[in-house]
Amino acid sequence: xxxxxxxxxxxxxxxxxxxxxxxxxxxxxxxxxxxxxxxxxxxxxxxxxxxxxxxxxxxxxxxxxxxxxxxxxxxxxxxxxxxxxxxxxxxxxxxxxxxxxxxxxxxxxxxxxxxxxxxxxxxxxxxxxxxxxxxxxxxxxxxxx
Amino acid sequence: xxxxxxxxxxxxxxxxxxxxxxxxxxxxxxxxxxxxxxxxxxxxxxxxxxxxxxxxxxxxxxxxxxxxxxxxxxxxxxxxxxxxxxxxxxxxxxxxxxxxxxxxxxxxxxxxxxxxxxxxxxxxxxxxxxxxxxxxxxxxxxxxxxxxxxxxxxxxxxxxxxxxxxxxxxxxxxxxxxxxxxxxxxxxxxxxxxxxxxxxxxxxxxxxxxxxxxxxxxxxxxxxxxxxxxxxxxxxxxxxxxxxxxxxxxxxxxxxxxxxxxxxxxxxxxxxxxxxxxxxxxxxxx
Numbered sequence: 001x002x003x004x005x006x007x008x009x010x011x012x013x014x015x016x017x018x019x020x021x022x023x024x025x026x027x028x029x030x031x032x033x034x035x036x037x038x039x040x041x042x043x044x045x046x047x048x049x050x051x052x053x054x055x056x057x058x059x060x061x062x063x064x065x066x067x068x069x070x071x072x073x074x075x076x077x078x079x080x081x082x083x084x085x086x087x088x089x090x091x092x093x094x095x096x097x098x099x100x101x102x103x104x105x106x107x108x109x110x111x112x113x114x115x116x117x118x119x120x121x122x123x124x125x126x127x128x129x130x131x132x133x134x135x136x137x138x139x140x141x142x143x144x145x
Numbered sequence: 146x147x148x149x150x151x152x153x154x155x156x157x158x159x160x161x162x163x164x165x166x167x168x169x170x171x172x173x174x175x176x177x178x179x180x181x182x183x184x185x186x187x188x189x190x191x192x193x194x195x196x197x198x199x200x201x202x203x204x205x206x207x208x209x210x211x212x213x214x215x216x217x218x219x220x221x222x223x224x225x226x227x228x229x230x231x232x233x234x235x236x237x238x239x240x241x242x243x244x245x246x247x248x249x250x251x252x253x254x255x256x257x258x259x260x261x262x263x264x265x266x267x268x269x270x271x272x273x274x275x276x277x278x279x280x281x282x283x284x285x286x287x288x289x290x291x292x293x294x295x296x297x298x299x300x301x302x303x304x305x306x307x308x309x310x311x312x313x314x315x316x317x318x319x320x321x322x323x324x325x326x327x328x329x330x331x332x333x334x335x336x337x338x339x340x341x342x343x344x345x346x347x348x349x350x351x352x353x354x355x356x357x358x359x360x361x362x363x364x365x366x367x368x369x370x371x372x373x374x375x376x377x378x379x380x381x382x383x384x385x386x387x388x389x390x391x392x393x394x395x396x397x398x399x400x401x402x403x404x405x406x407x408x409x410x411x412x413x414x415x416x417x418x419x420x421x422x423x424x425x426x427x428x429x430x431x
Contacts, residue, residue, distance in 0.1 A: 040239075041238045041239045041240075042239075042240075043239060043240075043241050043267075047187045047389050049187065049388075065186065065187070067186070067187050067212050068212075068240075068241070069212075069240070069241040069244075069266075069267035069268065070211075070212040070213045070241075070267055070268045070279075070280065070281040070282065071211075071212050071240040071241060071267075071281070071282045071283060071284075071289075072185070072186045072187065072210065072211060072212040072281075072282075072283040072284070073240075073283065073284040074284060134238060135238075
């Protein structure tokens with residue numbers, strides 16, 4: 001996917017981002033994945049799990065979990081909606097999320113419930129700034145677009 | 146700092162979960178008074194555990210919200226559990242990088258006891274190529290909990306019995322593989338070590354790492370939350386949550402070492418030890 005490099009992380013254009021390092025591609029439906037920066041922080045992913053397709057989630061709800069290096073964490077919904085499909089290939093081979101986070105390593109598709117929630121997400125420049133803030137230890141809550 | 150000593154088996158897990166859910170930071174040192182089997186968040190109950198055996202001998206089950214695999218826990222271990230807020234600058238963005246800091250007090254303690262010890266990525270403490278302890282972590286609420294233990298002694302027989310295996314040959318090999326690759330303090334030291342000495346050693350180490358630790362007791366809010374969490378961690382629905390499985394039975398012995406069942410026995414061996422991706426011959430002595 002075309003984009004620009006921010007240090008060693010690929011951050012493609014045309015996406016929105018949240019403070020849990022999720023990317024969203026919003027067209028007819030919404031595809032959600034982990035950013036390159038996000039997968040890099042998590043490390044080698046050895047297990048992925050998702051809530052079932054059809055689950056209704058609110059923004060911030062747990063919609064899956066992830067394991068790496070004996071650490072486990074939750075995948076949190078960046079916006080509210082219905083999970084319509086989860087990536088079974090990534091679940092079978094979670095390393096795809098590390099090697100191709102913006103392509104084959106997508107996590108799930110969802111039908112957004114409230115398009116207004118998009119205002120909580122970050123554009124590319126805001127996400128780059130968010131990464132820099134975290135790296136310099138001055139993170140704060142995500143800015144509105 | 147919660148220096149709790151002996152606690153109920155559920156509390157040995159539920160208190161740190163409760164601390165995290167209450168968004169409180171803290172260090173807990175404790176051990177369970179009675180044994181239990183503890184599944185990692187992503188373990189599959191049906192795949193991993195011989196529930197019939199556990200039920201028959203009265204070994205209860207609990208699923209924790211941290212990583213790592215199935216463990217048999219009893220009073221011959223000492224637990225150290227650190228709950229830290231995710232926005233604490235001490236916590237690196239890459240969670241795995243905190244294991245070095247978190248496990249340093251335990252590693253120093255092993256060394257003070259005269260034992261070689263070091264961290265094996267990501268979270269094992271090893272000495273002389275064998276494992277002293279396995280540790281893990283998990284994001285719970287807005288905190289991350291790091292959990293570790295020191296084995297004073299270990300019931301390898303029961304550990305090999307609680308795990309579901311394809312046949313008794315596999316179980317025998319499992320027991321041997323664990324015995325050959327995991328070390329307890331009882332294996333290494335001429336005399337038993339008192340819990341109090343170990344606890345003091347850990348507290349000294351954590352004080353060095355984290356600064357002054359103020360003793361606290363379990364207050365009513367923490368107690369009530371722990372009780373509620375404990376009910377969830379032991380509920381049938383939570384225990385039966387599906388998890389990871391493989392087509393052929395595979396048990397992790399230590400980091401990078403697995404006992405893998407084979408579809409067809411090779412040289413009369415229905416299972417093979419795989420170390421860092423390379424199969425090893427199974428001998429009588431292992």
